[in-house]
């Protein structure tokens with residue numbers, strides 16, 4: 226059994242789910258959902274049983290980015306997840322479609338997240354990716370403190386403001402003793418479509434540097450490219466393209482790295498955490 230941060234609730238595993246992986250960042254808009262969606266689709270493409278839990282209850286973007294908007298049904302009060310591109314999915318966006326904002330307070334948020342974790346029939350999964358909302362507040366802590374998370378991925382851009390918030394996210398996971406699988410630098414650079422030169426829109430090298438300074442594994446750079454945004458907006462994640470596509474290839478490489486890192490941090494944490502290959 227994993228450790229109990231602050232002596233609070235035990236961090237319980239989800240039956241049937243081998244590994245929970247949280248994708249977070251201090252800052253909004255850096256590409257968490259894009260990374261979470263493409264990671265889940267890439268893992269499914271590699272033959273793993275993958276799920277994606279959209280824990281952004283206020284601003285759920287997973288339905289749009291996965292190109293599915295249906296209402297899940299419940300059997301004996303257990304919600305059946307939807308499935309798209311081989312990934313099992315749950316999002317507040319499936320239960321409350323439309324653009325009306327949800328105004329919920331801490332305890333209600335806590336209960337929604339708990340229900341998404343424990344009252345959804347996730348079945349047997351190798352990896353359940355959790356797309357966290359931006360920040361280091363209640364939702365993140367509520368989730369992290371009650372579920373046994375194998376590791377976290379921190380997404381940043383190379384800009385100083387994003388890196389500052391990424392450090393906060395690394396520290397938050399550290400405080401609740403969730404191992405960091407790695408830091409990803411998204412929107413690292415743009416390749417000029419005309420002269421093919423690299424343009425460092427948000428500066429360069431900050432993700433790798435920050436990861437090194439904090440003793441965190443660096444999962445690599447992901448380019449800024451309209452094709453990635455179009456994939457997200459159209460519900461066709463870039464990882465649906467074959468590995469000849471450079472962006473898809475980068476995500477598949479990251480997915481393999483994440484699988485390896487999960488096994489590594491599992492071994493570091495001791496034999497109580499089950500490791501799959």
Ligand SMILES: Nc1ncnc2c1ncn2[C@@H]1O[C@H](COP(=O)(O)OP(=O)(O)OP(=O)(O)O)[C@@H](O)[C@H]1O
Nearest residue numbers: 253254255256257258259359448449450453454457
């Ligand atoms: N590498 C990229 N290249 C181009 N566009 C990108 C890239 N990564 C993300 N985007 C786009 O940037 C926008 C923000 O990305 P995304 O929603 O994934 O960020 P987020 O961190 O989840 O945001 P939030 O904090 O609001 O949840 C989206 O329109 C997405 O398509």
Ligand SMILES: [Mg+2]
Nearest residue numbers: 257258281286
């Ligand atoms: Mg998001």
